[in-house]
Amino acid sequence: MEIDPFIFRLSIFILSIFVGYYVVWSVTPSLHTPLMSVTNAISSVIIVGAIIAALAGSSEVTFSTSSIFGYAAIILAAVNIFGGFLVTQRMLQMYKKKKDKKK
Amino acid sequence: MISANLSAIFYLVSGILFILALRGLSSPDTSRQGNYFGIAGMFIAILVTFLSIGNFSTSLIYVLVFLLIGGAIGSFIAFRIPMTAMPELVAGFHSLVGLAAVFVAIAAFLNPDIFNLGSSGNIKLASLIEMSIGAAVGAVTFSGSIIAFLKLRGIMSGAPITFTGQHYLNLFLGISIFVLIFYLCKTQTANIYWSLIAISFFIGILLIIPIGGADMPVVISMLNSYSGWAAAGIGFTLENSALIITGALVGSSGAILSYIMCKAMNRSFFSVILGGFGADNTSADKNEKQDQKPVKSGNAEDAAFLMKNASSVIIVPGYGMAVAQAQHALREMVDKLKKNGIKVTYAIHPVAGRMPGHMNVLLAEANVPYDEVFELEDINNDFANSDVAFVIGANDVTNPVAKTDPKSPIFGMPVLDVEKSKSVLFVKRSLSPGYAGIDNELFYKDNTLMLFSDAKKMTEDIVKNLD
Numbered sequence: 001m002e003i004d005p006f007i008f009r010l011s012i013f014i015l016s017i018f019v020g021y022y023v024v025w026s027v028t029p030s031l032h033t034p035l036m037s038v039t040n041a042i043s044s045v046i047i048v049g050a051i052i053a054a055l056a057g058s059s060e061v062t063f064s065t066s067s068i069f070g071y072a073a074i075i076l077a078a079v080n081i082f083g084g085f086l087v088t089q090r091m092l093q094m095y096k097k098k099k100d101k102k103k
Numbered sequence: 104m105i106s107a108n109l110s111a112i113f114y115l116v117s118g119i120l121f122i123l124a125l126r127g128l129s130s131p132d133t134s135r136q137g138n139y140f141g142i143a144g145m146f147i148a149i150l151v152t153f154l155s156i157g158n159f160s161t162s163l164i165y166v167l168v169f170l171l172i173g174g175a176i177g178s179f180i181a182f183r184i185p186m187t188a189m190p191e192l193v194a195g196f197h198s199l200v201g202l203a204a205v206f207v208a209i210a211a212f213l214n215p216d217i218f219n220l221g222s223s224g225n226i227k228l229a230s231l232i233e234m235s236i237g238a239a240v241g242a243v244t245f246s247g248s249i250i251a252f253l254k255l256r257g258i259m260s261g262a263p264i265t266f267t268g269q270h271y272l273n274l275f276l277g278i279s280i281f282v283l284i285f286y287l288c289k290t291q292t293a294n295i296y297w298s299l300i301a302i303s304f305f306i307g308i309l310l311i312i313p314i315g316g317a318d319m320p321v322v323i324s325m326l327n328s329y330s331g332w333a334a335a336g337i338g339f340t341l342e343n344s345a346l347i348i349t350g351a352l353v354g355s356s357g358a359i360l361s362y363i364m365c366k367a368m369n370r371s372f373f374s375v376i377l378g379g380f381g382a383d384n385t386s387a388d389k390n391e392k393q394d395q396k397p398v399k400s401g402n403a404e405d406a407a408f409l410m411k412n413a414s415s416v417i418i419v420p421g422y423g424m425a426v427a428q429a430q431h432a433l434r435e436m437v438d439k440l441k442k443n444g445i446k447v448t449y450a451i452h453p454v455a456g457r458m459p460g461h462m463n464v465l466l467a468e469a470n471v472p473y474d475e476v477f478e479l480e481d482i483n484n485d486f487a488n489s490d491v492a493f494v495i496g497a498n499d500v501t502n503p504v505a506k507t508d509p510k511s512p513i514f515g516m517p518v519l520d521v522e523k524s525k526s527v528l529f530v531k532r533s534l535s536p537g538y539a540g541i542d543n544e545l546f547y548k549d550n551t552l553m554l555f556s557d558a559k560k561m562t563e564d565i566v567k568n569l570d
Contacts, residue, residue, distance in 0.1 A: 016351030024356040027128045032460030039353040040196045042121045043334045053210035055158040056217035066214035073206035076199045078173025086181035094467040095131040
């Protein structure tokens, strides 16, 4: 009997939860705010679904109901991707050690 | 353009890059590199999606334009936002992820063919369940984050909003979600799908309104977690491993942060969610009893004198410092103290502020080197050997009652042992109790000097008096 591909995806999912568990425990508490902003940015990889919704339909129709939802989701996710990574970068630039005191 | 197998491998690569991005955050030195890994992962995922669809008609131009519009808005916000507004920014961003998940789920429901999920009205059962979960969690994330954003921004009162039967209503709505998903699978009717999403929006609002201001660190972490689970739900629908991996990572990350925050307050996750902390009458009685006690108060001159003659000072910042934007003045004060050869360190309680790591970011912004900033368990023993503890904007996290009075609502919460220091300087606007609604015993100790003023103003005055 063949294994349903769903089971493979479920395996990836469960294993990733474990990876996430151990990786996140090793994050230093002083970087918890950047952790939140970067997880925010990467969860916007949902833009992949938005792009499919916008583009994968027939190439003659630019605006269908589903592609409009796709376009809207692209804007939302793009705000998050750019905003999330940039604000994380801005925060991380501020964390300095004692020796390099000069800004 | 490229085969499904090849693109699946690229999605896996971007998932791994996201893991490395989080891994980088284990130390500030590697964190910047980690962020680049994250950006690379995102770039690969987007590029591969374009190539695998291979549609280069006018639609692509629209997609790129919308991508740039969103990107421009995001960049603008990222550069302009003040660091003190970080909690509401994160809450706002969570709401966008949630709404994007809802939109993608709607698009998948309306046009299942393009996602290979079957045809409209005849969607595969598993996909239908997955997209329902993705849409419901996304909707809860969206409306919950909006409420959190409004509360953090001060547009909506931070006080818990409760009404009778609230929990039963939530329970009823929660059950109705499952019933709706069940009927959706049987009938595939669009109206059921819309009501499912509408009820989920409503649940998100109901979940967050009873939660008060100081519980916000838990709420933000929880919403962070939800946004991850929503992404994972959509990932299952789209059969996309990058989304599944990322969703799982973000989901567990948010869950761990919620756990850390709850533990730091010695509260169970459910008691936070059910809300209404500090509204009980027992704590009000206590306030009345202690009103008579004498309090020593001083001014900036006394504080400066005490600190000048100290050999070690520990600073305990809290939400009040963020509100008053006192971090720069504080840093100036510390510089002056250090010039006089005084050892200065910072002690941070995990729930200080409105989100995990809030104080650390503000201190970093004020150019405080991160190796002078310590977490609760690393510094708590040092209070006994310190001359001055300077509490600025923190309250409940220093209350010794948590260690002594089993009846106190915060009993058992890990607190900073501020009272062990030779003298305590407490910058606060008034004697009013903190968020937990209980009096702080520390105010009435012999070695405590209260400095009644705005945190920023007091710090600036102390700086003047240190010369």
